[in-house]
Amino acid sequence: xxxxxxxxxxxxxxxxxxxxxxxxxxxxxxxxxxxxxxxxxxxxxxxxxxxxxxxxxxxxxxxxxxxxxxxxxxxxxxxxxxxxxxxxxxxxxxxxxxxxxxxxxxxxxxxxxxxxxxxxxxxxxxxxxxxxxxxxxxxxxxxxxxxxxxxxxxxxxxxxxxxxxxxxxxxxxxxxxxxxxxxxxxxxxxxxxxxxxxxxxxxxxxxxxxxxxxxxxxxxxxxxxxxxxxxxxxxxxxxxxxxxxxxxxxxxxxxxxxxxxxxxxxxxxxxxxxxxxxxxxxxxxxxxxxxxxxxxxxxxxxxxxxxxxxxxxxxxxxxxxxxxxxxxxxxxxxxxxxxxxxxxxxxxxxxxxxxxxxxxxxxxxxxxxxxxxxxxxxxxxxxxxxxxxxxxxxxxx
Amino acid sequence: xxxxxxxxxxxxxxxxxxxxxxxxxxxxxxxxxxxxxxxxxxxxxxxxxxxxxxxxxxxxxxxxxxxxxxxxxxxxxxxxxxxxxxxxxxxxxxxxxxxxxxxxxxxxxxxxxxxxxxxxxxxxxxxxxxxxxxxxxxxxxxxxxxxxxxxxxxxxxxxxxxxxxxxxxxxxxxxxxxxxxxxxxxxxxxxxxxxxxxxxxxxxxxxxxxxxxxxxxxxxxxxxxxxxxxxxxxxxxxxxxxxxxxxxxxxxxxxxxxxxxxxxxxxxxxxxxxxxxxxxxxxxxxxxxx
Numbered sequence: 001x002x003x004x005x006x007x008x009x010x011x012x013x014x015x016x017x018x019x020x021x022x023x024x025x026x027x028x029x030x031x032x033x034x035x036x037x038x039x040x041x042x043x044x045x046x047x048x049x050x051x052x053x054x055x056x057x058x059x060x061x062x063x064x065x066x067x068x069x070x071x072x073x074x075x076x077x078x079x080x081x082x083x084x085x086x087x088x089x090x091x092x093x094x095x096x097x098x099x100x101x102x103x104x105x106x107x108x109x110x111x112x113x114x115x116x117x118x119x120x121x122x123x124x125x126x127x128x129x130x131x132x133x134x135x136x137x138x139x140x141x142x143x144x145x146x147x148x149x150x151x152x153x154x155x156x157x158x159x160x161x162x163x164x165x166x167x168x169x170x171x172x173x174x175x176x177x178x179x180x181x182x183x184x185x186x187x188x189x190x191x192x193x194x195x196x197x198x199x200x201x202x203x204x205x206x207x208x209x210x211x212x213x214x215x216x217x218x219x220x221x222x223x224x225x226x227x228x229x230x231x232x233x234x235x236x237x238x239x240x241x242x243x244x245x246x247x248x249x250x251x252x253x254x255x256x257x258x259x260x261x262x263x264x265x266x267x268x269x270x271x272x273x274x275x276x277x278x279x280x281x282x283x284x285x286x287x288x289x290x291x292x293x294x295x296x297x298x299x300x301x302x303x304x305x306x307x308x309x310x311x312x313x314x315x316x317x318x319x320x321x322x323x324x325x326x327x328x329x330x331x332x333x334x335x336x337x338x339x340x341x342x343x344x345x346x347x348x349x350x351x352x353x354x355x356x357x358x359x360x361x362x363x364x365x366x367x368x369x370x371x372x373x374x375x376x377x378x379x380x381x382x383x384x385x386x387x388x389x390x391x392x393x394x395x396x397x
Numbered sequence: 398x399x400x401x402x403x404x405x406x407x408x409x410x411x412x413x414x415x416x417x418x419x420x421x422x423x424x425x426x427x428x429x430x431x432x433x434x435x436x437x438x439x440x441x442x443x444x445x446x447x448x449x450x451x452x453x454x455x456x457x458x459x460x461x462x463x464x465x466x467x468x469x470x471x472x473x474x475x476x477x478x479x480x481x482x483x484x485x486x487x488x489x490x491x492x493x494x495x496x497x498x499x500x501x502x503x504x505x506x507x508x509x510x511x512x513x514x515x516x517x518x519x520x521x522x523x524x525x526x527x528x529x530x531x532x533x534x535x536x537x538x539x540x541x542x543x544x545x546x547x548x549x550x551x552x553x554x555x556x557x558x559x560x561x562x563x564x565x566x567x568x569x570x571x572x573x574x575x576x577x578x579x580x581x582x583x584x585x586x587x588x589x590x591x592x593x594x595x596x597x598x599x600x601x602x603x604x605x606x607x608x609x610x611x612x613x614x615x616x617x618x619x620x621x622x623x624x625x626x627x628x629x630x631x632x633x634x635x636x637x638x639x640x641x642x643x644x645x646x647x648x649x650x651x652x653x654x655x656x657x658x659x660x661x662x663x664x665x666x667x668x669x670x671x672x673x674x675x676x677x678x679x680x681x682x683x684x685x686x687x
Contacts, residue, residue, distance in 0.1 A: 140568060244586050280625075
């Protein structure tokens with residue numbers, strides 16, 4: 001049975017006496033003095049016995065004084081070294097675990113402390129400091145694709161007692177558990193989920209899983225955050241993936257161009273349709289207006305005509321004929337009396353007027369033609385006058 | 398006095414040495430067994446200060462913390478005969494110290510070897526009964542729990558250790574298989590890219606065709622409406638004309654004819670070949686008009 005089983009501290013073999021010695025300097029001095037005395041007598045006796053047989057009394061006392069002084073000095077030095085070693089500070093970011101005779105004694109908070117080796121053992125760890133474990137690996141997804149994922153795990157020591165006492169290699173535990181958790185989560189996801197929107201949720205899931213593992217192992221580690229930093233297709237297939245991205249852009253571009261075409265064609269068609277309708281409206285309105293105008297004009301004329309039919313009719317007729325004949329070229333032919341063998345160079349008749357219209361300056365030739373025709377016609381007329389009774393006249397404007 | 402002191406000191410020293418070698422400390426991280434001439438006299442010594450008989454009792458101390466065992470990469474076949482390379486680890490700790498000592502003589506390395514051999518054969522069986530997909534995804538937790546439990550029951554009986562967890566770290570395809578996976582992934586991406594491009598063209602063509610259709614419909618509708626409007630105009634105009642001209646059709650014919658003459662013969666290019674005895678020339682030959 002153990003001496004110092006829980007609750008049985010009084011059975012400590014060093015007991016109260018030991019505590020008492022350690023408690024006060026006077027007791028310690030006293031004990032040291034006693035020990036020194038004993039040692040003095042021992043060494044002094046040995047020396048006197050070995051070296052000088054006769055002159056024992058005086059020599060003994062003298063040597064005992066100097067060696068005891070040296071011995072005290074050594075002991076004080078040793079005590080100082082012990083104290084120096086036993087006093088330690090725990091930083092704000094640290095905690096220390098003290099085992100007394102192998103049993104857990106206490107967890108030490110920041111500050112100045114002392115412990116007593118070899119009866120106590122101290123394990124001092126940085127607990128609040130966030131540590132990072134980075135990982136970048138290729139792994140299989142649920143749909144048997146391979147992705148390359150890099151992840152960082154931020155953790156610290158949550159429970160220093162567990163960290164120190166429970167697990168042989170807590171950090172290796174964490175690293176292996178990280179790999180396992182990440183691969184588990186990635187292996188339960190489809191590739192596209194991993195590569196695209198799944199990263200945030202995957203990080204949360206990996207963290208939860210990893211923390212569960214740590215709790216099960218009792219490493220005392222606390223996983224603060226798991227970042228899935230990048231998830232990429234492996235470089236062997238990167239080109240194909242890039243091509244998919246390009247293809248998406250191509251798709252969008254084709255669609256945009258078609259949209260541009262549609263945006264051009266349809267509004268233009270609407271514009272043309274508008275024009276068509278407006279023209280039709282214009283046609284209708286014009287036609288109606290003209291009809292109204294013409295009808296009105298006719299009715300007004302008709303009312304005057306009804307008052308004096310013959311005069312109006314005659315006047316209208318004459319005015320029209322005047323207007324008509326005033327602008328046209330005309331040839332008067334007495335068909336009844338004359339013979340029908342009459343030559344009219346109609347094409348030539350047209351020419352001078354056309355030439356005269358198109359180019360005023362170059363009318364020389366046409367004037368000549370004109371006079372030729374005139375001469376011909378005059379000749380013909382003269383011939384007729386002389387042969388028959390009536391004459392025929394020809395005028396050009 | 399000096400002889401007495403010397404002997405006292407000597408006794409003190411011997412007592413100290415005896416005390417030192419008869420006392421031992423077991424830390425929280427450790428467990429131990431106490432042997433007397435090879436015979437186990439004390440089992441599972443808890444942390445704390447203990448005594449033994451010097452030179453007679455022998456204390457064997459073991460690491461009682463959770464041990465991490467990395468199982469080396471192994472090649473397994475899945476149900477569909479696909480090869481996978483699996484890395485795993487086992488977490489175990491000493492549970493029954495005396496049994497552990499008897500089984501392994503306290504050798505952690507030996508314990509690890511025994512455990513990993515047992516784990517490997519179990520995993521080989523499990524993997525052979527599942528498809529790759531089941532191993533990689535959904536079934537992983539269940540698989541690991543089964544292996545852990547089975548291994549645990551065996552290990553507890555045989556080795557005196559508790560297996561806390563068996564976990565697959567990596568499940569990878571062998572390199573040559575990876576290559577064909579890459580090729581498949583590439584071809585899948587090619588397929589996908591082609592689909593995007595073709596979809597783009599499809600959509601573009603659809604949009605264009607739709608636009609063309611819309612254009613034609615718009616134009617046709619406009620033509621229809623325009624014709625209807627023109628018809629309206631024609632009808633209305635005809636009605637107006639008819640209403641007016643109905644009052645004296647003969648006079649209308651007369652004035653309209655005159656108007657037509659005026660319009661028909663309005664250029665000097667027109668040549669009129671006339672008989673002198675037409676109505677208009679009534680007075681040309683005869684001033685009485687007869």
